Amino acid sequence: MSQPDGRCAFLGLMALAILLPTLALPVVAMAILLQAMLGALNLHAGFGLKRRAPEAAPRPAASQRLHFSVHLATHSEPPAVVARTLRAFTQQVDCPEFEVIVLDNNTADPALWRPVETLCHALGPAFRFYHEEGVTGAKAGALNIALARTSPAATHVVVVDADYEVTPDFLAIAAQELQRGGDAFVQFPQAYHGDAGPAQGLSLELADYFLRHARQANLAGAMLLTGTLSVISRPALESVGGWSARSLTEDAELGLRLHRMGYRGRFVDRIVGRGLLPLDLGGLSLQRYRWAAGNIDTARGVFGGLPGRTTLQLFAQLTAWTNLALPCTATLIGGGAALALGHHAEASRLLVTLSGIGLVLVYLSACLPMVLGMVARGRPSVRAFGVALTARAAMILPSALGTVDALMGRPGSFQRTAKDVSQASDAVGPMLPALALCGGVLLAIPHLPAAAALGAVLVALPYPLALATRRRLVAYRSALPATA
Numbered sequence: 001m002s003q004p005d006g007r008c009a010f011l012g013l014m015a016l017a018i019l020l021p022t023l024a025l026p027v028v029a030m031a032i033l034l035q036a037m038l039g040a041l042n043l044h045a046g047f048g049l050k051r052r053a054p055e056a057a058p059r060p061a062a063s064q065r066l067h068f069s070v071h072l073a074t075h076s077e078p079p080a081v082v083a084r085t086l087r088a089f090t091q092q093v094d095c096p097e098f099e100v101i102v103l104d105n106n107t108a109d110p111a112l113w114r115p116v117e118t119l120c121h122a123l124g125p126a127f128r129f130y131h132e133e134g135v136t137g138a139k140a141g142a143l144n145i146a147l148a149r150t151s152p153a154a155t156h157v158v159v160v161d162a163d164y165e166v167t168p169d170f171l172a173i174a175a176q177e178l179q180r181g182g183d184a185f186v187q188f189p190q191a192y193h194g195d196a197g198p199a200q201g202l203s204l205e206l207a208d209y210f211l212r213h214a215r216q217a218n219l220a221g222a223m224l225l226t227g228t229l230s231v232i233s234r235p236a237l238e239s240v241g242g243w244s245a246r247s248l249t250e251d252a253e254l255g256l257r258l259h260r261m262g263y264r265g266r267f268v269d270r271i272v273g274r275g276l277l278p279l280d281l282g283g284l285s286l287q288r289y290r291w292a293a294g295n296i297d298t299a300r301g302v303f304g305g306l307p308g309r310t311t312l313q314l315f316a317q318l319t320a321w322t323n324l325a326l327p328c329t330a331t332l333i334g335g336g337a338a339l340a341l342g343h344h345a346e347a348s349r350l351l352v353t354l355s356g357i358g359l360v361l362v363y364l365s366a367c368l369p370m371v372l373g374m375v376a377r378g379r380p381s382v383r384a385f386g387v388a389l390t391a392r393a394a395m396i397l398p399s400a401l402g403t404v405d406a407l408m409g410r411p412g413s414f415q416r417t418a419k420d421v422s423q424a425s426d427a428v429g430p431m432l433p434a435l436a437l438c439g440g441v442l443l444a445i446p447h448l449p450a451a452a453a454l455g456a457v458l459v460a461l462p463y464p465l466a467l468a469t470r471r472r473l474v475a476y477r478s479a480l481p482a483t484a
Contacts, residue, residue, distance in 0.1 A: 006404035010330045017334025021347040028331045028351065031324040032358045038319055039365030043372075045212045045316050066175050068098035069154035069234070073142035076107045077162045078420045079115040081276070086116075088165045088273075090123060095171035098158075099151050100127045105135035105142040137245030144242045147234075154234055159251075161228040163419050165193075166273035174231045177268050184236040184263035185255075188229035189214065191271045198475035199277050201387020202284075204380055206277075208370045208388075210269070211377055213317050218267035222313035224255035225265070229273050236263045248294030248411055252318060256301055259314065279477045280424040281470045283417045284391075285398040292321040292402030293411035323366055325400040328358035329435065332455050336442045349449055356455025363458055366399075367392050387472055394465040397432065421477050428466060436463035 120129035189210040195203035247253040299318040332355035339348040439460025
């Protein structure tokens with residue numbers, strides 16, 4: 001028998017709220033308390049700490065000779081997308097020596113990886129291609145194989161996703177930043193093609209993490225890795241055992257292990273490459289689920305052995321996508337059903353009131369810090385602001401599922417975000433329409449408490465917001481080159 005996941009917990013909690021609403025009250029009360037703490041932590045990111053630089057790290061010798069090994073882990077990627085990424089490295093200027101290792105893992109169709117192999121041969125001996133079958137551990141497993149095949153001369157590993165086209169000065173800038181402070185790693189922000197067009201609001205929503213959490217963590221000397229455009233000391237990477245497949249977010253998990261071993265990194269707030277946004281609503285939801293589930297799973301290792309200020313900032317980064325909308329929604333729907341049936345009326349009214357308050361807290365926790373951060377850092381256009389806010393609210397459900405799955409020890413398996421326009425889908429899935437229907441039914445219950453009625457609106461809201469976000473993603477991928 002398989003272990004229950006978040007969906008099972010949702011149905012079970014909803015049944016409990018219908019049958020014994022009194023027993024569901026402690027659950028929703030705990031969810032409200034935890035959500036309030038998460039909201040305060042999210043609001044704190046970027047605003048709460050005094051603006052001061054982290055303690056200076058020891059500087060390396062000025063004569064240190066850097067040698068980069070760029071690692072691209074690919075799986076069933078469109079060859080044209082990978083080709084643009086590789087060609088961008090042929091244009092690097094004023095940079096140290098480097099090699100590029102492409103580790104294609106488990107791609108069944110040779111038509112996808114053969115052209116990349118041919119291109120690597122054409123680009124010269126600095127570009128090496130490997131195709132491997134039977135690789136376990138998804139991206140982490142592929143990166144470990146690349147690490148084992150790295151040139152002995154390499155001092156640093158550079159991780160770049162297969163769809164990221166770096167700027168010609170990327171490696172030169174990375175070298176300058178490493179020479180500045182002796183950090184074990186430096187992390188650059190993620191950015192996206194077309195972020196001035198149809199994707200402007202979507203990329204703005206994703207940039208919120210770097211605008212607030214990464215900047216604040218950097219001030220505390222507590223920056224984590226974020227998976228691409230990461231430059232890591234090879235000795236540090238090898239000393240902590242390389243990449244781990246135990247987490248869906250192998251990047252953040254590695255960053256945490258580096259901190260626990262005494263290594264420190266730095267966030268360099270400078271755009272040095274752009275990639276592709278998720279091409280459809282399913283891809284965006286999958287990405288958000290992975291971030292929430294993987295980071296919560298990783299957060300278990302934060303506590304103990306690290307300074308309090310560092311722990312706070314590490315935990316803030318790892319819970320940036322976390323929310324407890326699932327238990328609040330389950331108890332609202334179940335308690336509303338009990339109320340409509342006249343079952344334990346007093347307890348049911350209290351339950352749906354608390355559930356509605358919990359959902360208000362979820363939305364405020366997810367959206368208010370982002371809004372304040374945007375206003376404080378430049379006041380984007382009204383249209384971009386609206387798209388960003390819509391996307392953030394639409395992604396509350398996958399984040400909630402990822403949160404509960406991780407808390408139950410079922411964070412799912414790694415799934416890549418598709419980068420082929422021809423494979424994009426406009427499907428929404430059954431859960432959002434079902435929740436929208438439940439929200440409408442709740443509003444029809446006579447004498448529903450005001451907080452519960454507001455909660456019912458918030459239960460229904462993600463469906464139309466997801467449809468609006470889908471339209472932006474359709475516009476985005478329609479504007480991409482045909483080969484994307």
